[in-house]
Amino acid sequence: MPHRLMDNNLPHSAEAPVIPFARPARRRVTDYGNGVSAIDADYLRPGLAAIHLIVQAGKAALVDTGTSSSVAGVMEVLREKNLAPEDVAYVFVTHIHLDHAGGAGEFMHHFPHAKLVVHPRGARHMADPARLVASATTVYGEAEFKRMYGIIRPVDVKRIVEAPDGFRLDFNGRPLLFLDTPGHARHHYCIFDEQNGSFFTGDTFGISYREFDVDGMEFVFPTTTPVQFDPVAAHASLDRLMSYNPSYAFLTHYGRIGNLPRHAAEMHDLVDAHVAIAGKLRNVPERHTALVEELGELLLRRVIAHGCKLPEEEIRSLLSLDVGLNAQGLENWLDHTSAG
Template sequence: MTSSLSTDFTHGISAIDAQFHRPQRAAIHLIEENGKMALVDTGTAFSIPGVLSVLEEKNLAIEDVDYVILTHIHLDHAGGASECMRCFPNAKLVVHPRGARHMADPTKLIAGAISVYGEAEFKRVYGDIHAIDEKRIIEAPDESRIDLNGRSLLFIDTPGHARHHNCIYDEQSNAFFTGDTFGVSYRELDVNGKEFVFPTTTPVQFDPDAAHASLNRIMHFKPEYAFLTHYSRIGNLIRHAECMHNLIDAHVEIARNADEINSRRSNANRFNAISTALESLLLQRLKKHGCQMPQTEIISLLSADIRLNTMGLEHWLNHSDQTVS
């Protein structure tokens, strides 16, 4: 069953549109195993009515959601976690050990977001975020597993985008739920079934060395598919992993070049230089990809990602020794 909010794949996996800013920007993945369910990432509090609607369409009971799994605690992935725990009475929240305390006490998480967006915009975009009972939180360290009604899900620690990031390997589908570790791939940019993937360097914890290592670790499993939060299933992973490695290095080179040209006192100039170069890079790669979308539409689609990637690269320049192996 595929509805306006969900797309069904094999092995009981569905993508539910989180309705974050625009359609098909962020996915909540549903895994169903003989009537029991897990959700991977949550969108925001405003995403959860859509999840409830999809479960109702599929004749699935809220009491049968066993797990709500967070790849990491950035709010487009975890902002709806407390609302999920309110709606799904039997669910446990599964999260990286570095993120667990922020789910039990989201004060710092909320304050950090408000400092960026302002309180009114934070409320508009993310809604209410509440503390989650520690007794309902399961920490998932590297190589831990959970059992979903006989279906084993393996958690591997995958820093690079964030130090509190897990990717989840599902042996049954030979697929990974990768959060942001395998980058971003919007379906609007597909050409003849071929996806375009690019990195997300948005957080304050961007680490290119770790990002390369995490990609290699994922590919060691030889997965057939990756389910990205932005947006959902991609194949051709050998080709995409190679492209991701290349683009991570290209992002780093752009940041270093901008830093050399502009003094640290000229942060506005440096920001603009990085942003402009990232835009040019992605437009060039999309042209090579065969994308026929008008340039103005591409820029409109990717503008938020380019801005956030620029912010992440600037933070990396300011807070690291910039050594990349």
């Protein structure tokens, strides 16, 4: 049975990674216009995790960092865009799960003028990542942890900026608004880019892999990852984001999506479907196995109904890591909620 996470600050990935069905390598960087690009974080497989680059009047900012192994690719993209490490003004981490923030300290080491902007609940763990490292090492073992996440450097507390709900930042003339958006994690914010009319959503707006796109329409599903999944908060955070009538959402997993009213409705429905499956299986034997099976079937059916023509084996493989994590998160949620 896979590990179940009990520490509030453990990384996104809680079990040995499954490398999904091989696909042709994607471009390292995707440019969306208006100064926003997605850079592949080189995390586990191509197209799994993105680092978003915002360029504004010659200055740069990153949204999420991947891991320490992501640094080389980002530095290459910066050079291609004629940006120096000294031009990076901010590193934003939407939350402190290690696939989003594991590389923060290493990036800050390379960006001498940058400030790290983090949710107040996560700031101390960026300054002292010992608890993050210990928790993840317990899950993976030392060798596997180093392979997946490399070095986790602390960040000088003088370079850390806490972003509480409603925090506003002027990024070189580009207004950014930070909203507290729990549901996936209690240390999660989303960033509203007023110039772009769009949100950088981390995991709050779920996951959308480009392999599932059909004629320009994306497929989006929730991440109920351990250990702080809260369906009530997840619904409220989605509604709060949509109240701004955003044009796009930039997801860490993976890149830009449109069609947000449709996807928000589907996200609400799938959050409820995940909760219903968990409630039904609360007291069954081999609960984790049963959850993985039912969640896998739910998402497989939805992807096929979406019109995806990939082989069923490939769909299951692309979903496998997230299905396992979602099952663990739902188990943790069940264990911390009453049966009534």
